[in-house]
Amino acid sequence: xxxxxxxxxxxxxxxxxxxxxxxxxxxxxxxxxxxxxxxxxxxxxxxxxxxxxxxxxxxxxxxxxxxxxxxxxxxxxxxxxxxxxxxxxxxxxxxxxxxxxxxxxxxxxxxxxxxxxxxxxxxxxxxxxxxxxxxxxxxxxxxxx
Amino acid sequence: xxxxxxxxxxxxxxxxxxxxxxxxxxxxxxxxxxxxxxxxxxxxxxxxxxxxxxxxxxxxxxxxxxxxxxxxxxxxxxxxxxxxxxxxxxxxxxxxxxxxxxxxxxxxxxxxxxxxxxxxxxxxxxxxxxxxxxxxxxxxxxxxx
DNA sequence: CCGTATGCTGCGAATGATTTTCGTTGTAGC
DNA sequence: GCTACAACGAAAATCATTCGCAGCATACGG
Numbered sequence: 450x451x452x453x454x455x456x457x458x459x460x461x462x463x464x465x466x467x468x469x470x471x472x473x474x475x476x477x478x479x480x481x482x483x484x485x486x487x488x489x490x491x492x493x494x495x496x497x498x499x500x501x502x503x504x505x506x507x508x509x510x511x512x513x514x515x516x517x518x519x520x521x522x523x524x525x526x527x528x529x530x531x532x533x534x535x536x537x538x539x540x541x542x543x544x545x546x547x548x549x550x551x552x553x554x555x556x557x558x559x560x561x562x563x564x565x566x567x568x569x570x571x572x573x574x575x576x577x578x579x580x581x582x583x584x585x586x587x588x589x590x591x592x593x594x
Numbered sequence: 595x596x597x598x599x600x601x602x603x604x605x606x607x608x609x610x611x612x613x614x615x616x617x618x619x620x621x622x623x624x625x626x627x628x629x630x631x632x633x634x635x636x637x638x639x640x641x642x643x644x645x646x647x648x649x650x651x652x653x654x655x656x657x658x659x660x661x662x663x664x665x666x667x668x669x670x671x672x673x674x675x676x677x678x679x680x681x682x683x684x685x686x687x688x689x690x691x692x693x694x695x696x697x698x699x700x701x702x703x704x705x706x707x708x709x710x711x712x713x714x715x716x717x718x719x720x721x722x723x724x725x726x727x728x729x730x731x732x733x734x735x736x737x738x739x
Numbered sequence: 740c741c742g743t744a745t746g747c748t749g750c751g752a753a754t755g756a757t758t759t760t761c762g763t764t765g766t767a768g769c
Numbered sequence: 770g771c772t773a774c775a776a777c778g779a780a781a782a783t784c785a786t787t788c789g790c791a792g793c794a795t796a797c798g799g
Contacts, residue, residue: 498748581717
């Protein structure tokens with residue numbers, strides 16, 4: 450197809466046009482997208498990809514440190530560009546996520562020294578608070594007081 | 595079966611004996627257990643549970659704030675008692691987790707005010723750093739320099 | 740210019756964890 | 770003993786994700 454064996458664009462990492470298209474779509478989106486949502490979105494545009502290909506590329510982009518990913522309670526994975534640094538409140542009852550405008554790493558603390566990382570090369574992080582959202586609290590008063 | 599409609603043990607929350615057994619098994623384990631692992635472990639002991647029942651109970655225990663859960667990259671969910679407060683480094687390539695001896699919440703910072711939570715009732719949190727583990731870095735030099 | 744090696748692609752089948760369905764069974768209350 | 774109710778287990782269903790494979794394009798050597 451249109452994926453050259455080596456990149457025609459020397460300043461853009463070893464990314465093929467498909468991968469750049471994926472990345473662009475993620476950046477345009479104002480929210481995290483699941484693989485399938487992304488696939489659908491691209492299908493509507495002129496960029497056709499097989500579903501498996503979208504999965505393949507997202508995995509590769511993640512390994513390259515360009516895309517971050519987190520797993521929802523329902524099993525779906527959702528993706529966003531790395532530069533976006535969002536975190537979430539997640540309801541253990543209904544599974545919905547709400548944005549959490551705070552980041553434990555950005556605020557400076559947290560001594561992430563090389564000692565702790567032990568050769569591990571960090572790309573991104575996830576921070577999530579799990580609990581009961583307001584509406585689920587009302588729905589199930591949680592008998593134990 | 596042996597699950598009474600209301601608990602015979604007044605000091606132990608509305609937990610049936612099965613749920614207490616699950617919780618006990620999780621506490622005895624020195625690591626997070628997947629549903630299936632827990633099910634297997636209980637099958638070997640005198641406590642027999644159907645797999646579906648283990649899933650049911652773990653979900654309920656999680657909602658009750660007694661058990662925490664996180665999803666591994668391979669889709670499995672792993673559970674641990676709430677009082678355990680571990681976090682992890684996760685390799686985006688091989689998917690393995692390594693323990694991360696640091697907690698962004700415990701260290702005090704992080705203004706988790708009611709304002710931010712907006713009625714959300716926190717039960718536990720997860721903090722994960724995703725990246726490349728030492729061995730995967732060596733295996734794939736990651737062409738882009 | 741031709742043949743081969745390599746890498747990417749899409750489709751459809753396979754995988755595997757989790758959830759649902761549904762008939763059964765124990766417990767409580769009467 | 771009998772009824773209502775909630776929990777149970779086994780098997781079937783669900784659903785996101787991955788695998789297998791044949792096709793096609795490009796890169797390279799001759």
